Amino acid sequence: MARKNIAIAGGGFFGLYLAEQMALKGCHVTVYEKSPQLMSRASYVNQARVHNGYHYPRSILTALRSRLSFPRFVEEFSDCIDDEFSKYYLVAGSLSKVTGEQFRRFCQRIGAECEDAPASVKRLVNPAMIDSVFTTREYAFDAHKLRDIILKRLDAAGVSIVTDAVVEKVRKYGEGLEVFTTISGQQESSYVDHLFNCTYSRINYLLNSSEIELIPLRHEMTEMCLVDVPDEFKKMGLTLMCGPFFSVMPFPSAQLHSFSHVRYTPHYQWSDSATQPYEDAHLKYDHNHRQSAWGHMIRDAQRYVPGLSECQYQRSIWEVKTILPRSDSDDSRPILFRANHGLKGLHCVMGGKIDNIYDALQEIERVIELSE
Numbered sequence: 235m236a237r238k239n240i241a242i243a244g245g246g247f248f249g250l251y252l253a254e255q256m257a258l259k260g261c262h263v264t265v266y267e268k269s270p271q272l273m274s275r276a277s278y279v280n281q282a283r284v285h286n287g288y289h290y291p292r293s294i295l296t297a298l299r300s301r302l303s304f305p306r307f308v309e310e311f312s313d314c315i316d317d318e319f320s321k322y323y324l325v326a327g328s329l330s331k332v333t334g335e336q337f338r339r340f341c342q343r344i345g346a347e348c349e350d351a352p353a354s355v356k357r358l359v360n361p362a363m364i365d366s367v368f369t370t371r372e373y374a375f376d377a378h379k380l381r382d383i384i385l386k387r388l389d390a391a392g393v394s395i396v397t398d399a400v401v402e403k404v405r406k407y408g409e410g411l412e413v414f415t416t417i418s419g420q421q422e423s424s425y426v427d428h429l430f431n432c433t434y435s436r437i438n439y440l441l442n443s444s445e446i447e448l449i450p451l452r453h454e455m456t457e458m459c460l461v462d463v464p465d466e467f468k469k470m471g472l473t474l475m476c477g478p479f480f481s482v483m484p485f486p487s488a489q490l491h492s493f494s495h496v497r498y499t500p501h502y503q504w505s506d507s508a509t510q511p512y513e514d515a516h517l518k519y520d521h522n523h524r525q526s527a528w529g530h531m532i533r534d535a536q537r538y539v540p541g542l543s544e545c546q547y548q549r550s551i552w553e554v555k556t557i558l559p560r561s562d563s564d565d566s567r568p569i570l571f572r573a574n575h576g577l578k579g580l581h582c583v584m585g586g587k588i589d590n591i592y593d594a595l596q597e598i599e600r601v602i603e604l605s606e
Contacts, residue, residue, distance in 0.1 A: 238262070239410070240604070241263075241264050241411075241426045243401035243432060244265075244434065245273065246273055246275060247591065248583060248585055248591055249267075250385075252591075254384070254388055254393060262394075263391075265396065266400070268399065269397065269398075273380070276434050276553050277377060277381075279553035281494055283372065283587075285303075286304040286371060286373075287300040287346045288341065288473070288475075295568075301344050301345060302592075303590070303592050306592060311380055313383060314375050314376045314377075314486075316374045316375065319469045319484050320369065323348075323370050325364070325368075326365060326474060327364060332475060337475060341370075347371045349368065351369045358540075396417060399416070399418075400415060401413060404440065410425055410426055410427045411429050426579070429580050430582075437584060439512070450558075451556050452557045452559050453504055453515055453557075454554070454556075455552070456501065456554070457527060458550065459549075459550050460493070460550065461490060461548055463542070464541055464542075472539060479496055479538075480531060493531060493535075495527070495531040498530045501522075501527065505559070515554040528547050532545060558570055569586070569590050569597065570582060573598075583598070
């Protein structure tokens with residue numbers, strides 16, 4: 235059997251990891267990335283959290299999948315993991331969608347470590363606002379180190395990488411696909427057996443230009459603040475669950491802490507649907523007026539943890555966050571996998587968090603035969 239020819243649109247972590255796995259199966263793989271650098275968009279602009287299930291008390295399935303993926307990701311990418319901090323989950327006394335006791339039972343149900351936090355940590359919170367504080371186990375990853383690891387693996391696997399390259403359109407050609415690209419301003423075409431659309435917020439860009447049915451997706455223009463935290467928080471991550479609250483965690487690639495807020499990190503949103511003209515997420519990003527909501531974030535957060543008022547804001551990083559609409563009801567983060575979407579051989583893949591990659595790979599291997 236001839237080697238299968240695979241094209242992957244999108245050089246984020248998902249696209250690159252899948253590229254390596256397919257190359258290891260004997261496929262000839264080419265990755266096309268719009269930016270000059272790989273893993274420079276959503277793979278970098280996020281909270282750098284390796285989820286261990288705690289974040290999803292209203293979605294047991296997502297929590298359990300995280301529990302399975304966490305040790306696998308930590309072991310596979312140990313050189314980029316920051317585990318040298320303590321992680322605490324806080325439950326608010328009001329506005330929370332779960333109580334402290336419910337969160338404790340949830341952790342027991344999914345088998346996640348969860349103990350009462352020490353008194354030294356509880357003293358940092360406002361007892362009038364916080365119901366419970368738990369010691370948990372959750373890590374962060376260094377996106378730059380992760381990129382370096384993946385690049386070495388791709389080179390060893392023989393994957394071809396083309397940057398400054400946009401997959402513009404695809405159409406059926408014989409038993410495969412003709413893929414139209416713009417590479418450094420020059421238009422080219424190639425023939426492949428499969429095209430994996432891993433462009434995250436831009437998944438519908440390719441579908442729209444190829445006159446294929448759009449996938450219903452919701453987008454948020456988001457701001458992640460990077461801050462210097464006071465000394466007592468340097469080796470600590472805090473997440474206040476489960477409502478319109480905040481999270482502050484080590485952000486290893488910048489040697490700062492990330493600061494996000496459920497209410498203020500998203501600045502505005504829009505949706506892709508068949509009933510209105512498609513809007514290119516990257517164009518909206520390029521023209522986005524960036525006015526930080528840091529002041530709102532810290533004023534709210536210091537009500538719960540007064541010492542955070544001494545955080546020193548450094549800068550913000552922005553990105554379009556893309557969400558499956560069904561996640562709104564329970565905060566779940568399922569993968570998107572649409573095999574043969576509109577055309578045989580065209581597959582759309584998206585994850586809501588970095589360790590979703592194993593779920594995506596499992597689905598691809600279940601549905602698509604790629605090995606020789």
